[in-house]
Amino acid sequence: LIATARSNKxxxxxxFQDFSQLKRDYGDKEAAVIMSTVGNVFSGQVVGETAKxxxxxxxxxxxxxxxxxxxxSDTSTSISTQLDSLIPASKISTLSQGMFVGAVTDNFGETIDQKIFHAQIVVDNDAVQKETAAYQPIPEISSFLDAEGNDTMEQQIQANYRxxxxxxxxxxxxxxxxxxxxxxxxxxxxxNE
Structure with missing residues (x-):
């Protein structure tokens, strides 16, 4: 489905909260197919096998x-190179709130140089509070309370059904x-025509 959908734009x-849920719900083989088919991955703090x-x-x-x-008698210095994880599992398992790691894919003609990222989502709390303060309450279209304040929703649903x-x-x-x-x-x- 994922690959077919992508080819149709x-x-x-x-x-998922954790890859283990994917494996539990779809089985190991299907979970592996799903994990290898997706292109863009964004993750907050996860531990264990998912972080690895x-x-x-x-x-x-x-x-x-x-x-x-x-x-x-002597001091010696040696320099060597070693392959290390770009984002180690230990880093992924200790991410703070608002911190994310991930990978993105690019398209032909739209290449992305920095495909792997470790970043923080910056939230402007003042702007969020201003926006929240401007919220209008959702108008009540109909009430299920009768004159005495009793909830009559079930009776009205049954009456509509009948x-x-x-x-x-x-x-x-x-x-x-x-x-x-x-x-x-x-x-x-x-x-019968």
Whole structure:
């Protein structure tokens, strides 16, 4: 579905609290297919196997290592390189609120140089509070309270149900009468046409 939707320019957004839920609900094989098919990945703090899987997905980077050895007569320095996780699982498992890691994909002609990210969502609390203060209450279209303040929602739902059922019965009866009174329709009905 994901690949088919993408080829038809339909975006699919999947949300999971943890990869273990994906495996539980779809099984190991289907979960692996889903995880390898999605292109863009955004994650907050996750632990365990999910953090490890994400770290592996983000890849490795060549890091310089410098070590210094000191003994009584001499000091030596050696420099080496080593492949380390670009975003280690330990970093993913200790992300603070508002911190995210992820990977994005690009398109032909729209290449993205920085595909892997570790970033913070900056929230303007003052702007959010101003916006929230300007909210208008949702108008109450109908109330289910009677004159004494009792909730009559269930009774009104049942009354609506009975009314709709009665309307359908009357509609069917009227159509049957109309068919009986129209020779052309009666002929079609009698001959199953």
């Amino acid at each position: 339909v975006a699919v957004v999947l949300g 899987t994400l770290s592996e997905r983000f890849g490795k980077i060549l890091q310089k290592r410098e070590s210094v050895s000191i003994n009584r 009314q709709i059922k009665q309307d359908i019965v009357e509609l069917v009866e009227n159509e049957l009468i109309r068919i009986e009174n129209d020779p052309e329709l009666k002929y079609l009905l009698d001959n």
